[in-house]
Amino acid sequence: MKYVIIGGVAGGAGTAARLRRMDETAEIVIFEKGKYISYANCGLPYYIGEVIKERDKLLIQTAASFKSRFNTDVRVNTEVTAIQPAEKKVTAKCSVTAEVYEESYDKLVLAPGAFPVRPPLLGIDGEGIFTLRNVSDMDAIKQYVHSGGIRRAVVIGAGFVGLEMAENLHHLGLEVSIVEKVSQILPPLDFNIAAIVQQHIRAKGVRLYLDTAVSAFERQDGEVSVKLGNGDSIEADIVIMSVGVRPDTRLALAAGLETGKSGGIVVNEFLQTSDPDIYAVGDAIEFPNPFTGKPGPAYLAGPANKQGRICANNLVAGNVQKYPGSISTAIVKVFDMTVGIAGMASKNLQKEGIRNIVSTTHGGSHAGYYPGARQLTIQIAFAPVSGRLLSAQVAGYEGTDKRLDVLASIIQRNGTVYDLAEFEHAYAPPFSSAKDPVNIAGFVADNILSGRMKVIYPCDISRLEEDTLLLDVRSPAEHDRGGIPDALNIPVDELRDRLHQLPADRKIVIYCQVGLRGYLAQRILMQSGFSRVYNLSGGYRLWEIYQEACYQLQAEDCGCFQPA
Amino acid sequence: MKYVIIGGVAGGAGTAARLRRMDETAEIVIFEKGKYISYANCGLPYYIGEVIKERDKLLIQTAASFKSRFNTDVRVNTEVTAIQPAEKKVTAKCSVTAEVYEESYDKLVLAPGAFPVRPPLLGIDGEGIFTLRNVSDMDAIKQYVHSGGIRRAVVIGAGFVGLEMAENLHHLGLEVSIVEKVSQILPPLDFNIAAIVQQHIRAKGVRLYLDTAVSAFERQDGEVSVKLGNGDSIEADIVIMSVGVRPDTRLALAAGLETGKSGGIVVNEFLQTSDPDIYAVGDAIEFPNPFTGKPGPAYLAGPANKQGRICANNLVAGNVQKYPGSISTAIVKVFDMTVGIAGMASKNLQKEGIRNIVSTTHGGSHAGYYPGARQLTIQIAFAPVSGRLLSAQVAGYEGTDKRLDVLASIIQRNGTVYDLAEFEHAYAPPFSSAKDPVNIAGFVADNILSGRMKVIYPCDISRLEEDTLLLDVRSPAEHDRGGIPDALNIPVDELRDRLHQLPADRKIVIYCQVGLRGYLAQRILMQSGFSRVYNLSGGYRLWEIYQEACYQLQAEDCGCFQPA
Known part of the structure; x- marks a missing residue:
């Protein structure tokens, strides 16, 4: 059996390695148009930032090492320019020798990846404006940064890679600005959670321009003037365009393979394209989203690697393993x-x-009580009746990745908020509390679903009816340090004795610092004849961050959530 | 409704707090025989070790704060000496005033906890010999450590708390020895995983006496001589007995409540004892183990807290929520x-x-490629046919708790090794790799279950048949740095060209450093006519640690595993 694989990074190289383990006698050819295969794509920003010092560490395999380990014929610097599905052949061109030749296959795997979006803006092809996708891009950026006089960077796009680039350029000592066209960083996240991180970025001295479009670039006097939609401009020595990627479907389209609504190569659950002898993996494919059923991409290394393994299994054994789709953990x-x-x-x-x-x-x-504990924030979304967990967002310091991984494992297996409440985590003081933040998220969701707790959100505060009473149940000292304007302060521990101070006929919105005391207060009021009582989800801590984010946007609220 | 709760730490205080939130009008009385309620039990060793500097941080609630927040009548220093189930009364005695009185209840909750085992050894009640269970024990140990001339500590029992005490006393500058009667630390773990940590403990300068019983204590010249079963003795200035706990069932037994085979109070799935008006939670109960169905305890803070919440729900609403049992995550x-x-x-x-x-x-x-990565080890046990995950053990540095939590969440929900393989973790270079160690554990288990990989274990190596060929597929440089004696070295990358050097009729046991190259080599051999080929699970890394542990025990092997 002869397998030809187009693309030698995550999905392609992974497919090849698994193919070899499954079939020692197969012939395997990888075409990679770049100079490198199987390199550490996700490490590129950190080498630019000199967090990773050795470039070689990113180059996990070479054509030679892949050959000796996996007996695979790796052809780097060789682009496949066409597929002839009817003849089961591809046409390849080596960029070094300019040789053009055909290669036949029994089964073909497409792993062409995605390419960075470069919007058609005036001046975008000028000097000093880069995208980052592969090792060559990385080398070019690094060389430019060290070419002398590079002090100011503008990163356009505040997605995952944009933020990594911003941090790494800042780490090199550059003055960094980030320009993002929507009103928050990290567009896949909800506004509140993004707001937490925005505050942190600004505190580090990075300028953040949200809700800000870029209209053009002008090169003059050795610098780039980044023209903004509002008429302002930012002067920079280097610009990184990080506004997303698009699946590279050029070969697939030319070969007549089906592509889908989201622009990716259509595959079935076995990762097989519309041509039964052609499979596809990685950033170039689209796949039904587990929540909506609608096809979409997952531009992520983890799914690409898992797809490679499954694709190889299906190639060798004949469609034996289904790919379950991605919940887009990032x-x-x-x-x-x-x-x-x-x-x-x-x-x-x-x-x-x-x-x-x-x-x-x-x-x-x-x-x-154990040194070094820091607060982290978990925001979950769940189905109103079943309690099925639909998403989790976590922001914090130590242990943030842990909670996200646990939540992901529960989401992936169609778990509910009750699973969060029951989750039996590993507890000792250096690692967690007897009730883990994941448990707490589950307990609170359980309280909401059962009607024991009615919640209201930060963005609702500016839209409250006139006669609503805001009740701060924190201590007077906390209240004095800052609170939501016009709130009455009755500490939760005094509430039972001061119920007469509250109007039974008005809507009452309670808040404390994080939400726990607010909940206790709410339980007291709800069982004492107060019928319209709400607790502010996330407490004053979240509202304060939310308010700051709205203030920065010069907006009254974000409009994200509907009132409870 | 009047609730009486016996015991004011994790399970008892948690039940009370939840009861109040569920029922503002209930009368709630907590009896706590000690001076403190709701304290941070798990923090005690760290206060002794001065990792936690402020004693107050351990005292999360006081009787007064609990009263004002939860309107609960907390009676510290008050031991319940008897329960009269027929009259629904308890008899209580205050240790301060010596007052004895009765208190009636509608529903009673037992949360008496467990007490430390003190084996009936000669001299065990002498000066300088302590157990650690509560704040008073902690204060006594801390005072003794600082009483002058305390240089040498012996910790008896290498369970979770014993190791925490050893570390904390070492942190204070004491010379520490640990004596454990079985042949490994942390008896709930398998030998291999314990061995990894034993090596680390020894490297820190702590003496570890395994497979060593204590027979008596002798006090002379201001020091304690710890007499060992083998006739040796260890001289110490302080001894910490940490050989486990037993459920405190004295009240329950006297009241005629059913106790079980493991010695705990029997409860049904709603945490109700054999008396329908009495519930019980925490260390004192036994509950069916999810794997065996046999009743047993869970001496853990997490389960106690979760039980408190469920118990309160059942008390208020009438047996509405089942406790699912504990997988004993620790x-x-x-x-x-x-x-x-x-x-x-x-x-x-x-x-x-x-x-x-x-x-x-x-x-x-x-x-x-990202700075600071350290290896961690995952050992899983799974069912041969279904692949259901039965346990996971993890040892390492950063990120160990994360992998354990993810694995726990999958075990708890009856997941399989295929769920590990599919697990979609949060990946960016500072947090994981594109294939997380949890995925790798799943991939390897999948390979084992499908027959693609036959494994052999470190303890099998000393029992191999005479004519077995040991094959080291690492590089010559690795081989020269140390390997299993009498192994032939053929690097995996040369294996395809050197197959003729291998005997087709002999059993071949392959190893590499961690197991991956061994697997590749195994796939090559299995597909090249070699029929009896095994890969060493955990590789040379695990075997070396295993060997060291056996050497320390003067044993040839541990006898833990059967050959594959």
Whole structure:
């Protein structure tokens, strides 16, 4: 059996390695148009930032090492220019020798990846404007950064890679600005969670221009003037365009393979394209989203690697293993913080017409009495009746990745908020509390679903009816340090004795610092004849961050959530 | 409704707090025989070790704060001496005033906890010999440590708390020895995983006496002589007995409540005892183990807290929520390392007649090219046919707790090794690799179950048939640095060209450093006419640690596993 694979990075190289383990006698050829195969794509920003010092560490395999280990014929610098499905052949061109030749296959695997979007803006092809996708891009950026006089960087696009680039350029000592066209960083996240990280980025001295479009670039006097949609401009010595990627479907389209609505190569559940002898994996494919059923991409290394393994199994044994799809788990380190998501953010669920309830909770990374504990924030979205967990977003420091991984494993297996409540985590003081933040998220969701707790969200505060009473149940000292304007302060511990001070006929919105005391207060009021009592989800801590984010946008609210 | 709760720490205080939130009008009385309620039990060793500096941080609630927040009548220093179930009354005695009185209840909750085992050894009640269970014990130990001339400590029992005490006393500058009667530390773990941590403990300068019983204590010249079963003795200034706990069932037994085979109070799935008006939670109860169905305890803070919540729900609403049982997830920091388990170790599954396959894999805590990655080891046990995950043990540094939590969440929900393979983790270079160590564990288990990989274990090596060929497929440089004696060295990358050097009729046991290259080599051989080919699970890395542990025990092998 002869396998030809187009693309030698995550999906392609992974498919080849697994193919070899499954079939020692197969003939395997990989075509890679770049100079390198199987390199550490996700490490590129960190080599630019000199966090990773040795370039060789990114080059995990070479054509020679892949040949000796996997007996695979790896042809780098060789682009496949056409597929002839009828003849089961591809046409390849070596960029070094300019040789053009055909290669036959029994089965073909497409792993062409994606290419960075370069919007058609005036001046975008000028000097000093880069995208980052592969080792050559990385080398070019690194060389330019060290070419002398490079002090100011503008990163356009505040997605995962954009933020990594911003951090790494900042780490090199550059003045960094980030320009993002929507009103928050990390567009797959909900506004509140993004807001937490925005605050952190700004505190590090990076300028953040949100809700800001770029209209053009002008090169003059050795610098780039980044023209903004509002008429302003930012002067930079280097610009990194990081506004997303698009699946590279050129070969697939030319070969008549089916592509889909989201622009990716269509595959069935066995990763087989519309031509039964051609399979496809990685960034170039689209696949039904587990929540909506609608096809979409997952531009992520983890899914690409898993697809490679499954694709090889199906090639060798004949469609034996289904790919279950991706819940799009993603994470990013942003200076000292970590933030990530698994599943579909509430705003996107809403867009798809999927009803969901949101709850935001804060908890310690580990036991509060053990040194070094930091607060982390978990925001979950879940189905109103079943309690099925639809997404989780986590932002914090130590232990953020852990909670996200646990939540992802539960989302992936169609778990509910009750599974969060029951989750039996590994507890000792350096690692967690007797009730993990994941448990707390589950407990609170359970309280919401059962009607024991009615919640209201930060963005609802500016839209409250005139006669609503805001009740701060924190201590007077906390209240004095800052609170939501016009709130009455009755500490929860005094509430039972001061019920007469509250109007039974008015709507009451309670808040405390994180939400726990607010909940206790709510339980007291709800059982004492007060019928319209709401607790602010995420507490004052989240509202304060939310307010700051709205202030920065010069907006009254974000409009993300509907009132409870 | 009047609730009386006996015991004011994890289970009892948790039940009370939840009861109040569920029922604002209930009368709630807590009796706590000690001076403190709701304190941070798990933090006690760290206050002794001065890792936690402020004693107040351990005292999370006081009787007064609990009263004002939860309107609960907390009576500390008050022991319940008897229960009269027929009259629905308890008899209580205040240790301060010596007052004895009765208190009636509608529903009673038992949360008496467990007490430390003090074996009936000669001299055990002498000066300088302590157990650690509560704040008073902690204060006594701390005072003694600082009473002058305390230089040498012996910790008896190498369970979770014993190791925490050893580390904390070492942290204070004491010379520490640990004496454990079985042949490994952390008896709930399998030998191999314990061995990894033993090596680390010894490297820190702590003396570890395994397979060593204590026969008596002798006090002379201001020191304690710890007499060992083998006739030796260890001189110490302080001794910590940490040989386990037993459920405190004295009140329950006297009241005629049913207790079970494991010695705990019997409860039904709603945490109700044999008296329908009495519920019980925490260390004192026994509950069916999810794997064996046999009742047993879970001396763990997490389950106690979860039980408190469920117990309160059932008290208020009438047996509405089942407690699902505990998979006994446990973790401990041991100096720079972390080690833990979820589910039932292979040796214990074997004892219960539950067939299981073991696989040990090593992986980076995060991407190898990103600074600071360390190897961690995952050992899983799974069912031979279904692949159901029965336990996971993880030992390593950064990210060990994360992998254990993910594995626990999958075990708890009856997941399989295929769920590990599919697990969609949060990947960016500082947090993981594109294939997480959890995925790798799943991939390898899948290979074992499908027959693609036959494994052999470190303890099998000393029992191999005479004519078995040991094949080291690492590089010559690795081979020269150390290997299993009498192995032939053919690097995996040369194997295809040197097949003629291998005897087709002999059993071949392959090993590499961690197991991956061994697997590749095995695939080549199995597809090239070699029929009896095994790969060493966990590779040379695990075998070396295993050998060292056997050498320390002066044993040839541990006898834990059966040959594959």
